[in-house]
Amino acid sequence: MTALHCEGMTAGHGTGSPCVRDLDLSVSEGEIVALMGPNGSGKTTSLTTMAGLLPRKGGSVSVGGHRIRSGNARAAVQAGLVLVPDDRALFRRLTTEQNLRLAAPRRGHRSKELIDNAIDHFPALRSRMKVAAGDLSGGEQQMLAIARALVQTPKVLLLDELSMGLAPIVVESILPVLRSVADAGAAVVIVEQHVHLALSVADRAVVLVHGQIVLEADASSLAADMTPLERAYLGQD
Template sequence: MSFLHANAMTGGYGTGADILHDCSLTVQKGEIAVIVGPNGAGKSTAMKAVFGMLNLRQGSVNLDGEDITHLSPQERVRKGMGFVPQTNNIFPTMTVRENLEMGAFIRSDDIEASIDLVYELFPAVFEKRNQNAGELSGGQRQQVAVGRALMTKPKLLMLDEPTAGVSPIVMDELFDRIIEVARTGISILMVEQNARQALDIADKGYVLVQGANAYTDTGANLLADEEVRRTFLGG
């Protein structure tokens, strides 16, 4: 079985209508999996379902061979999930260093090696470590948010639109850092509007339409698929 196996997820928020319809996602150990699709396709909803933030009427979520379908998001963090939301993902009045320390709230061991790893991955985070996070640029804030999630020592890191609102140069840099994180053995599940660039670094890609799987393949194969390019990637 895959490291993450979210199978046949159907459900929505509260008592509202279903947004996901028989949606399935898998991620292997150390793999980068990317979810793309048109606006309103249920991409972020699928990720939130994996993290336990909405009710599933049907389906299951397994992580590292364990059924976690009925666990809360907090419990899933302790099982090895890290989640970086698109917005409101830092503590703006705390320093960068304090943000990283907050990410280690579930740990009782020494966190300095993890902080050093974040600094190594994100040199800008090291340079700004004593500044309030709210003073940073959008791209730097995203690096802090990812760094804070890494402080939980996740097995699976989930990123919701990590490059939203940043320049193309910053986007490329973030994607480079994401590749480096995956090389450490951490699995990545990412939702992205910059579909071409995201699929270019993806081991696996999912195209969602109206909350359901439309296409699933390697990132390279999806980029080469004429129908996918024409319908979802602008030709």
């Protein structure tokens, strides 16, 4: 079943020309899609527009068949679409536990259960629950950002620049969590500049160049032969 469907989505900042044009993208439940492309190709703009942080200039975004109102982040979250932005957007002065509690959609026993389930993915955070988010390491902050998203029980999880500022060994420890989230039924879209890392966890890769899709392929096929990906990045037919 399709979890996320973008049809003709056009996006950009302000009144200037759009940097994403007529994007058609569908992601199924349980599928991980790597959204790739050169710097400035529209990847982050695509995610922030899907998440309602940026109004669309055209087209539609649907979660589970229900259309999301343009530029309405609350409606996107209520529909089950959750974004982990590249800056992680943590409340740095609040503790790990407080960041998670703020994200929990319910209070009481259910809230505790959601937090416990999210932390199960990142055991290293259990001893850091009373530590301010700003005092966590970069890897711990990324774990917290993802755990906070999981507390919201997303149907669609969007991750922008997962590996930014992190050592490869830390990223490799996080990737299996994304697979676990997808296996539980969520759709996952990941923007990641490190091609090999992205392809190692994704089922499918979608390449944007100048705001348009120029290549869609099975991730394992691209990992085995990078030639089509290299040509797409270089703008060659």
